[in-house]
Amino acid sequence: MNSVDLAQPLHEWRDLVGGEKEEVRKDQYSLFGFRVPVFLRLPVCVCLFVCLSLHFKLYRTVCFNTSFYLRSCVCLSGQVEKLGDICISLRYVPTAGKLTINIMEAKHLKAMDCGGLSDPFVKVVLQHQGKRLKKKKTTVKQNTLNPYFNESFSFEIPFGQIQKVQVLITVYDYDKLGSNDAIGKVWIGFGASGVGLRHWSDMLANPRRPVAQWHALCPEEEVDEALKKPIR
Ligand SMILES: [Ca+2]
Numbered sequence: 001m002n003s004v005d006l007a008q009p010l011h012e013w014r015d016l017v018g019g020e021k022e023e024v025r026k027d028q029y030s031l032f033g034f035r036v037p038v039f040l041r042l043p044v045c046v047c048l049f050v051c052l053s054l055h056f057k058l059y060r061t062v063c064f065n066t067s068f069y070l071r072s073c074v075c076l077s078g079q080v081e082k083l084g085d086i087c088i089s090l091r092y093v094p095t096a097g098k099l100t101i102n103i104m105e106a107k108h109l110k111a112m113d114c115g116g117l118s119d120p121f122v123k124v125v126l127q128h129q130g131k132r133l134k135k136k137k138t139t140v141k142q143n144t145l146n147p148y149f150n151e152s153f154s155f156e157i158p159f160g161q162i163q164k165v166q167v168l169i170t171v172y173d174y175d176k177l178g179s180n181d182a183i184g185k186v187w188i189g190f191g192a193s194g195v196g197l198r199h200w201s202d203m204l205a206n207p208r209r210p211v212a213q214w215h216a217l218c219p220e221e222e223v224d225e226a227l228k229k230p231i232r
Pocket of ligand 1: 112113118119173174175176
């Protein structure tokens, strides 16, 4: 008959053992609440980095294109994009083959200097089939957003070429230090659209008479991009 040793306790306290759960913790790590094997840590991080990079690159591209499109729409629709307006007079004398461009005045120009003003001057470029033929500049008007120029420039253009000529007018802010900043640009003549085309057509339809027109300034980079496109 078996005897019971009453000197020994009947029950023992034992620590709980995690078993498989403990092993999983050693082999895995948590990533956004998901358990990922340790050996996949590096590949997963690389994939995440690539995906995030592509996502933000795509996001930036979409934002830039949307912004560019909206700004183009505003500019091409004739609405002022707060760069200012410039008044230009065009006169062409077919018999003399002489084009006269008068830079009359500008108004509501964008402030480019710290004091809330600009030092505007205007550059006139005459080009034919993408090649610059002549370049002229007005004087600089200090500390104003509404400069009055009334400066004329004449170019010799035979009647046979006047239909293919482009006039590019850019308003700059003069700076003593550093390069001059473009405030805005206007494209008149061959390949232009909107007011730029209508003004040119009005000039050709009224030979020997000066035809004045206000133009809304567009961002320089947008005009330059449009000039690169093939003209239909
Ligand atoms: Ca300035």
